[in-house]
Amino acid sequence: MPALVVFDCFGTVVTELTPMPEAPELARRLAASLELPAATAAAVLDDLIGTLWTALTEPAAEQPASRLLLARILDEHGVSADAAAVDRTLWHVLGPDDGRFRLCAPAAEAMVRTAAAGHTVRMVSTCYLPGDQMRRLLAGLGVPDVLDACLFSADGGPKKPDPRAFAAVGVGDFTRRVMVGDTPHNDIAPARELGWDTVQVDPAAPDFTPLHALLGI
Structure with missing residues (x-):
């Protein structure tokens, strides 16, 4: 059965090369x-x-x-x-006009591979930029155009690790939901508490093999 796979943004799909300016x-x-x-x-x-x-x-x-x-x-x-x-x-x-961000190539490949296998791919992000500007940022970095939906906290409302954020991005008739992220307390633990499968990614050495194995792709 196709699953819902939700990717975190910063630290997972988007690499932050330098901290936010002072x-x-x-x-x-x-x-x-x-x-x-x-x-x-x-x-x-x-x-x-x-x-x-x-x-x-x-x-x-x-x-x-x-x-x-x-x-x-x-x-x-x-x-x-x-x-x-x-x-x-x-x-x-x-915004990213100072070159602070870069696309994580292994994450992009995992997103494309997941979507190609028939799974639904979404994104959830705790961010400062509103949704349309986040989409502009993602497009500028070359994030694959496979996202079914996104939840950007800067549009207003609950954000990770609030269960309501996961409920909002996870809405739909799915028998399986997977959270892919880098932060234990914001991404992994709250999703696991809701019964989701989880894949934790190390931003310093991103490896999406566990996701591929979990989905059998």
């Missing part, structure tokens, strides 16, 4: 994008990252939608920005 650099980008004074940009960034970090570090907390959050914070600081400016700023501040 706050001063992010504030500089924000100031440049919206033509803000440095002090205003720093205050906006502090509220944005602080709110997101609070949500991300509390397992049961829902993550606010990045677009709505940034728009609200800008308004609170007296900054007028239309939807296009908010989108541009999110991408410029938090």
Whole structure:
């Protein structure tokens, strides 16, 4: 029977070559994008990252939608920005324009192989960029176009390791669900508690042979 196979994004399909830039650099980008004074940009960034970090570090907390959050914070600081400016700023501040990311080739091969065998392939990601920008990032990196659906936490709502996130990405008439990820506490343990099969990947030496063996492909 075909299975549902859900891939984590960062650390599994997408390799992070360098950490996120420090706050001063992010504030500089924000100031440049919206033509803000440095002090205003720093205050906006502090509220944005602080709110997101609070949500991300509390397992049961829902993550606010990045677009709505940034728009609200800008308004609170007296900054007028239309939807296009908010989108541009999110991408410029938090996107991959600094070459931080690279596609994990073994993961890409595993995704293609899994889909070719008739299994449904999806992705779940805890992220800062909203869904359409995440898809832009993935396409730019060359992630295979085999994803049936994705759950990006920056669109707002529950995120890993919340069981509701797994329930949302795992919806459908499947007799078997498999989670493929690199983080024990965010990817593997919560999926296993829900009765999913799991495959843990080491970002330093990605090997998807256990997934192939599990699926018999």
